[in-house]
Amino acid sequence: MTENRYPAFGILLVDDEPAWLRSLSLTLESSAGITNTNLCQDSREVMGLLDGGGIGLVLLDLTMPHLSGEEILKEINERHPEVAVIVISGLNQVETAVHCMKLGAFDYFVKTDEEDRLIGGVLRAVRMLELQRENREMSSRLVSGGLRHPEAFAGIVTGDRSMLALFAYIEAVATSPQPLLITGESGVGKELLAKAAHTLSGCKGQLVAVNVAGLDDTVFADTLFGHVRGAFTGAETVRRGMVEEAANGTLFLDEIGDLGIPSQVKLLRLLQEGEYFPLGSDQPRRLRARIIVATHQNLSAKEGTGTFRRDLYYRLRTHQVQVPPLRERKGDIPLLLDHFLTEAARTLGKKKPTPPPGLAQLLSTYGFPGNVRELKAMIFDAVSVHRDRMLSMEGFVRAIGTAEEPVSTPPPTLNPFAGFERLPTFTDAAEFLVEEALNRAGGNQTLAARLLGISQPALSKRLKMMRK
Ligand SMILES: Nc1ncnc2c1ncn2[C@@H]1O[C@H](COP(=O)(O)OP(=O)(O)OP(=O)(O)O)[C@@H](O)[C@H]1O
Numbered sequence: 088m089t090e091n092r093y094p095a096f097g098i099l100l101v102d103d104e105p106a107w108l109r110s111l112s113l114t115l116e117s118s119a120g121i122t123n124t125n126l127c128q129d130s131r132e133v134m135g136l137l138d139g140g141g142i143g144l145v146l147l148d149l150t151m152p153h154l155s156g157e158e159i160l161k162e163i164n165e166r167h168p169e170v171a172v173i174v175i176s177g178l179n180q181v182e183t184a185v186h187c188m189k190l191g192a193f194d195y196f197v198k199t200d201e202e203d204r205l206i207g208g209v210l211r212a213v214r215m216l217e218l219q220r221e222n223r224e225m226s227s228r229l230v231s232g233g234l235r236h237p238e239a240f241a242g243i244v245t246g247d248r249s250m251l252a253l254f255a256y257i258e259a260v261a262t263s264p265q266p267l268l269i270t271g272e273s274g275v276g277k278e279l280l281a282k283a284a285h286t287l288s289g290c291k292g293q294l295v296a297v298n299v300a301g302l303d304d305t306v307f308a309d310t311l312f313g314h315v316r317g318a319f320t321g322a323e324t325v326r327r328g329m330v331e332e333a334a335n336g337t338l339f340l341d342e343i344g345d346l347g348i349p350s351q352v353k354l355l356r357l358l359q360e361g362e363y364f365p366l367g368s369d370q371p372r373r374l375r376a377r378i379i380v381a382t383h384q385n386l387s388a389k390e391g392t393g394t395f396r397r398d399l400y401y402r403l404r405t406h407q408v409q410v411p412p413l414r415e416r417k418g419d420i421p422l423l424l425d426h427f428l429t430e431a432a433r434t435l436g437k438k439k440p441t442p443p444p445g446l447a448q449l450l451s452t453y454g455f456p457g458n459v460r461e462l463k464a465m466i467f468d469a470v471s472v473h474r475d476r477m478l479s480m481e482g483f484v485r486a487i488g489t490a491e492e493p494v495s496t497p498p499p500t501l502n503p504f505a506g507f508e509r510l511p512t513f514t515d516a517a518e519f520l521v522e523e524a525l526n527r528a529g530g531n532q533t534l535a536a537r538l539l540g541i542s543q544p545a546l547s548k549r550l551k552m553m554r555k
Pocket of ligand 1: 242243271273276277278279341382463
């Protein structure tokens with residue numbers, strides 16, 4: 088979003104009456120925050136202005152000197168089919184409306200229509216054009232397969248395809264004024280993605296993060312919208328709300344799934360109307376920040392049980408990314424291990440330790456309910472207590488030890504025996520496998536059993552059989 092210009096494309100208002108043009112542009116600005124408008128009084132100039140580029144929507148009068156609105160509409164459709172046209176006519180005639188729609192108008196309004204209807208129609212067209220632009224952006228990215236600004240994701244370590252696809256999506260919708268919903272289990276990196284989306288938005292303002300979990304409705308309203316002096320007992324000074332703090336930037340609302348219903352209503356109104364009232368004030372303020380929300384909860388399930396409003400859910404999920412848990416992108420574990428070892432060593436002022444062989448494999452047998460945050464804490468903990476050159480396996484084995492059953496790993500895609508001329512017997516193969524697991528686990532049976540996907544008693548029984 089560029090500062091003070093909404094939407095990103097121009098809206099051309101065409102009418103031979105200057106007073107109507109001025110009043111329409113003022114209404115669009117005050118009621119819908121639409122400021123990217125160009126005014127045109129001479130019907131003969133319309134096509135030249137469109138040829139110049141940058142216009143996405145035309146609000147067109149029908150009865151004008153020189154060229155009629157219908158003639159212009161026809162020409163726009165032929166030469167600039169990507170431009171949407173809303174006809175705003177002085178004529179309340181069904182036939183004219185039908186004819187204009189047949190010529191390709193997006194909508195038709197009569198000048199005497201209620202202002203809200205007209206504004207609603209314009210916003211609908213803006214929304215449709217924004218979605219079209221985002222779709223084009225997404226498709227071109229899929230075709231080119233690359234990110235335009237990989238530097239925005241520099242702090243997010245991953246090689247996982249689904250994560251890289253999320254990056255491409257976030258890049259494509261980053262300049263959209265619509266909210267972005269980021270879901271995923273706790274610790275998967277939702278806040279990091281919100282930061283990347285803010286960087287990519289190009290907004291000059293700051294990223295303001297608010298954790299809304301546990302805020303009761305009054306505190307929520309006060310935190311977001313602020314208050315005027317004397318709004319309630321104790322409100323001795325004016326408080327700027329976070330929405331204002333985030334002006335021309337991004338407001339990041341974390342833990343949105345925990346919001347109570349009354350606060351959900353307030354958030355919906357903010358998103359829908361684009362304006363809000365500080366507590367104790369009857370002067371509306373305009374929302375000038377992009378909104379990003381995140382939750383580890385399943386909003387669809389919450390909507391089903393009536394604890395999350397359907398209208399708000401639908402509004403929020405226009406742009407949604409679902410971040411996969413770490414256990415579904417195990418290929419990231421070695422990368423993250425190396426990244427956090429470097430980071431921990433630097434933070435703790437130590438030399439970067441060498442991870443023991445098999446550590447990444449051990450870690451991939453664990454489900455990481457706390458995701459990347461848990462892995463990071465585990466590595467920082469291990470680095471903080473370690474003394475030798477080689478990091479000890481013990482701490483990790485203890486941390487994940489008996490915490491849960493090993494997570495089953497998918498079988499290798501290539502059969503390791505496929506190239507063997509003579510196959511080992513079943514017993515030999517099992518013995519080699521057990522030996523290799525014990526080697527990799529440095530003799531630690533708990534770890535070896537995890538690597539083999541069997542319980543420790545089962546491994547110990549097999550070892551006894553092997554030693555007979
Ligand atoms: N891919 C990653 N690369 C590097 N660090 C990461 C990555 N993912 C997460 N982290 C780190 O893990 C920690 C948790 O990440 P973050 O706070 O973004 O998660 P979250 O999904 O927002 O969690 P919560 O739902 O609990 O708020 C942070 O310290 C973050 O820097």
